[in-house]
Amino acid sequence: MTENRQNSLELYVRSLAPRTAIRPHIERIQTLETLAADGFVSEYTIHVVGDGIIHEGDYDGVPIAQHLTQRLAEIEAWAEENDASIPGIRTTTVSETRFNDMEYTVTMVPHKMVLEYTGGQLRFCSPAVTDGELFSVDEHLADIRTSAGHSDRSRVEQNL
Numbered sequence: 001m002t003e004n005r006q007n008s009l010e011l012y013v014r015s016l017a018p019r020t021a022i023r024p025h026i027e028r029i030q031t032l033e034t035l036a037a038d039g040f041v042s043e044y045t046i047h048v049v050g051d052g053i054i055h056e057g058d059y060d061g062v063p064i065a066q067h068l069t070q071r072l073a074e075i076e077a078w079a080e081e082n083d084a085s086i087p088g089i090r091t092t093t094v095s096e097t098r099f100n101d102m103e104y105t106v107t108m109v110p111h112k113m114v115l116e117y118t119g120g121q122l123r124f125c126s127p128a129v130t131d132g133e134l135f136s137v138d139e140h141l142a143d144i145r146t147s148a149g150h151s152d153r154s155r156v157e158q159n160l
Contacts, residue, residue, distance in 0.1 A: 006119050007041050007119075007123070009035070009044040009114055011044065011045070011112070011113075011114050012110070012113045012115070013025050013028075013046070013047070013049070015050070028114075029046060031141045032046070035141070035144060035145060040145055047067075051106065052091075052109050053069060053107045056105065071115065075122070075125050077122075079128070084128045084129060086113075087134070088108065088110035088127075091107070092107050092108070094106075114141065
C-alpha cells in the first residue's frame, strides 16, 4: 500500500445514461474505487453534472452550479499557471427553450474530466493539453497508479 499524501480525485461526467459512454464511465468509476482501495488516493467523488451551468435567474444559487463555477475558476487558474489548455472548458452557448421562447446562456463543461487535488490544492486536471500533448482522463487515472499515487505530471510540478 502506498502513502497517499491526502490526495483526492473528482470525476465529472455529463451523464451515466446508456446512450452516452456508460461502459467507459463505469470502468473509470471502478478505477477510482480500486485506486482508493489500494491506497493510491485518500478519497474520490463522482459528479454527474449534465451539459453545463445555466446563468439565468436563480440557477446561479443552485449548489452544484456554485460548485462547478468554483471548479472552473480553479481549472482556468491552474491551466494559466501551468501553460496548459483544457479542451471544452467553458464553452458558452445561447439556447432557447421550446416551451416558452426563453433564451438562456449555458456554460458547457467537458464530457468527462478528472481533477487531482493534494492537500486541497488542484495539482492536475484532465483532459489537458500540456507541452503540446493531450493527456486524457484515462491516461491520468492510469498514471496515478503507476506513479505511486500522483500523476507523473503533477509530481513534476510539485518536485515530489
